Amino acid sequence: MTPVERVTSGWRSAPIAIFGLALLILLAGVGVIIQNEWTYDHARVEQTQALSDILAATTAAAVDFDDPAAAQQAVDGFRMNKQVRRIAVYRRDGRVMAGYKRDGTPLRPTLATMRPPGANVIRVKSPIVQAGQRIGTVTLDIDREAPFRRLSRYFVLAGLFVLAALVVASIGLAQAQLRRANRELGSRAEALAQANVLLEEQMEERAKAEDQLRQSQKMQALGQLTGGIAHDFNNQLTVIQGSADILTRPELPDEKRIRFAQAIVQSATNAASLTSQLLAFARRQPLKPERIDLNDLIREMRDLLDRTMGERIRIVTDLYKLPCRVEADRAQLQSAILNIASNARDAMKDGGTLTIRTRDAGEGQDGKPLVALAIEDTGEGMSPEVLDRIFEPFFTTKRTGKGTGLGLSQVYGFATQSGGEVEVDSKPGEGSTITLVLPCIDADALAEAEAPEPEASDQPPARILVVEDNEDVGAFAETLLSELGHQVTRASSGEEALDIARRTEFDVVLSDVVMPGMGGLKLAEVLGREQPELPVVLATGYSQEIVESGSGGRPVILKPYRLATLSEALAGAMRR
Ligand SMILES: Nc1ncnc2c1ncn2[C@@H]1O[C@H](COP(=O)(O)OP(=O)(O)OP(=O)(O)O)[C@@H](O)[C@H]1O
């Protein structure tokens, strides 16, 4: 039982009792009035009887002496009383002796012929007695009170009773209504509770459906991602495999051999840039941050941008004097700007204007100053549906072979990994503005000079320990380095490398980072303690460890590496 029901159940019989009470009050009122009327009537009869008795006494002598004139005189004394309707004095034998009627009509001659009184008349009789003998009769008719007067006498009283009954009845009515309202309230509360239960069920179902949708969206994105990677990689592998097949032919002229070798190098470079974009999107690209003045960078890139945009697109720059420099990977930042600009070019098929703006963007949540680089086009713009998906890897609206859908994913990955964000503002037919917001470092903090990059130069032959668990990559590195005239020793694990290094002297160690057992970072740490003079260069395709905790100041080269990169890194490490 709800609290509301508990309260109302006690009132269930109340309205009946209250209506009964009102009825009782009314009945009591009627009773009081009837009783009052009876008492009044009775008193009136007694009063009339007394009058009649007085008349009988005053006329006794006149009747005894049969003196009608004296009797009439006594009777006339009553004419003053307007309520007396008829008065008559009869002799012993019943003949009328004196009297009158108020309306002036004659009296009946005898007592026996007297008409019965009307409903509104009180009639009394008194014997006329002289010396113990009845000698005649007096009759007296008096008006009863007029009904109207009688009613008016009870009007106030009746009004009071009716009022009391009305008050009680209206309390009863109000209570009945209250009960009904309470019942309704109770049923509404019940309906509300049911609706609530229904709502909760629906919410649960909705949450489940959303979960399923998210799961299927994830699967779809994953499918798109793997499909896209497979497609692009297969393209590059086709070229590599085909070229390698041809290169194995013994009779191939040198000129063709070089062409196919170059094709392999080009495809491998493409494949490497694909993985680099993927890693940037996944925010797992080890970035090499530099302090860059955004305005200088745009000026430097002006030529490149002009060539990328073609003749039909005008480039306008609006460069605000920035208070600070951004700390970002230069190559990645350039690549992000180029990606945004190429999208703008593709959106302005009939030409247009590309505006590049830089501005101060206030402070980030952590209080670091921010700068913004906005690239605005006057192209076709984007629908909300496209806008929702532009950062998805492999999402493209361009025809097959034209776009891979990785451009903005790289921009997004780069921006977030650099501690910034990308803002997009676009409407169909109204162009688009893509804004890179990046944290920057106070100009004052730039006093510390940036060490100039050492020039790569030919190095004398060195003794190099190559640590690599992958046999092919190890052999490849050995070949490359031997080609440069170095003396190479190989180890296939961190433990083995440590063992060899303790026994043999080396000029530099080139170690893979991710290996089973002792990894490259650990090896470098131990060697750093045991042989602080021995430089270690780390090589990795991707390492969570380095992304999270850095390389401890050791140079890191990214796989896949080229001959020049490798020799530069080793030379640089040995120079330190
Ligand atoms: N400035 C723009 N104007 C109109 N649409 C744009 C613009 N920038 C991006 N888009 C839309 O976003 C999609 C995704 O862009 P993204 O750069 O990620 O891939 P893509 O340009 O299609 O391919 P990729 O850059 O890898 O060659 C584009 O296909 C295009 O539909």
Ligand SMILES: [Mg+2]
């Ligand atoms: Mg693009």
